Amino acid sequence: MDDELKRIWVADEGCIGCRLCERACPTGAMRVEDKQARIDYALCIACGMCATKCRKGVIHDTLGIYAPAQ
Ligand code: SF4
Numbered sequence: 169m170d171d172e173l174k175r176i177w178v179a180d181e182g183c184i185g186c187r188l189c190e191r192a193c194p195t196g197a198m199r200v201e202d203k204q205a206r207i208d209y210a211l212c213i214a215c216g217m218c219a220t221k222c223r224k225g226v227i228h229d230t231l232g233i234y235a236p237a238q
């Protein structure tokens with residue numbers, strides 16, 4: 169797997185399971201179960217849409233190029 173795709177990641181704490189990220193994900197890579205969002209890196213294209221939608225700021229981008237939702 170290309171490590172470049174893993175630049176988007178979800179923190180282990182702070183997710184409230186609102187599914188805004190899941191709904192924004194164009195590939196179905198983001199899934200929320202038991203109030204915790206997780207990324208299937210086999211599907212993720214590192215587009216950053218999930219990070220722009222999360223109002224809790226728990227989706228992080230190692231390059232810091234996606235601004236969290238306000
Ligand atoms: S970076 Fe894009 S493809 Fe990857 S989980 Fe987020 S919205 Fe889905």
Ligand code: SF4
Binds near residue numbers: 183190223224225
């Ligand atoms: S948008 Fe943020 S708080 Fe909501 S389910 Fe996704 S990671 Fe969790």
